Amino acid sequence: MKKWKVVSTAVTFGKINKEPVKRLEEFGCEVVLNPFGRPFTNEEIIRYASDADALIVGNDKVPGDVIKKCKRLKIIAKHGVGVDSIDVKTANQLGIVVTNAPGTNSEEVADLAFGLLHMLARGLYQANTDTKNGKWIKPVGISLSKKTIGIIGVGTIGTAVAKRATGYDMNILGYDIKKNPLALGLGVKYVGLDELLSEADFISLHLPLTNDTLNILNADKFKLIKKGAIMINTARSQLIDNEALYNSLIDGTLKGYATDVYDFEPPMHLPLFDLPNVILTPHIGGTTVESNKRMGNTAVDNVIAVLKGETPPNIVLVD
Ligand SMILES: NC(=O)C1=CN([C@@H]2O[C@H](COP(=O)(O)OP(=O)(O)OC[C@H]3O[C@@H](n4cnc5c(N)ncnc54)[C@H](O)[C@@H]3O)[C@@H](O)[C@H]2O)C=CC1
């Protein structure tokens, strides 16, 4: 009989790299991994974790009423950064610690953002499909070099995006509630959101989803976007008004949009999916072999600390 039970709902935890699971087992934990290959439903979390001491989560929605039914829980450890899907307040009120894994996947998300930007700027998806189908059609794209990029949320990932943008000699605009010294060192010019939207050729979103950022790009903000801009969303879909986004892609305000994130994951088919100037990926921004190991080990550092009765390194508190 193991001393503790740890349930992971995070799709990739323990699947790509076994080291974090081994560490938990050696510490005396029974570890249950995600058998579904998708986020857990609320009922599944309760079924699997009602007798668990620790829950390691991906992007699963973990509301307060679910947390309340997991009576033994001591920690909810996010296998990643964003904790918007967890009711942190209720967890804290119940004495359950919530942690995340900051900085473990930032370079990877920035890589994806730039990859998606390339795909849209040069029409790579269509070019690949056409060439494989024997069609010799050359898309005439737009250059990235010397353009203006607007980074909304200049934290760890936003700064990694800025670092890449310097290699393209881009003019880099940033919007954030605080100034990041690393970003300033990279030449990021902080501006208001309205100015960023009206000047940027490329817009990349890197804000956390909070009460303050929910729908931050609403219909009024879409009216300010420079015509023909490209928008990349590897942050959270709820930052954007879906209808305004769709209309902007139809009327040419946006030349293209790429997203890694959805209101519900996996998403149902959305009208957006039928547009040729939209590129979709299945929430893979933070996932590579290397980052998976970092995220897993950081989640486990936090779980083991709590099970030992120590303060974990990456506590998340509500404002
Ligand atoms: N697609 C994916 O797989 C991944 C997505 N993410 C998403 O990216 C987000 C950002 O991640 P990091 O850069 O690591 O987080 P971070 O905490 O380092 O950076 C967030 C930045 O947003 C700023 N911010 C917060 N509230 C704001 C507001 N109301 N107005 C303006 N600025 C505000 C903060 O000051 C900070 O500079 C995560 O919260 C998560 O939602 C993170 C990792 C992987």
Ligand SMILES: O=C(O)C(=O)COP(=O)(O)O
């Ligand atoms: O680190 C984050 O916030 C992420 O979005 C990572 O994605 P996941 O939670 O692993 O689906």
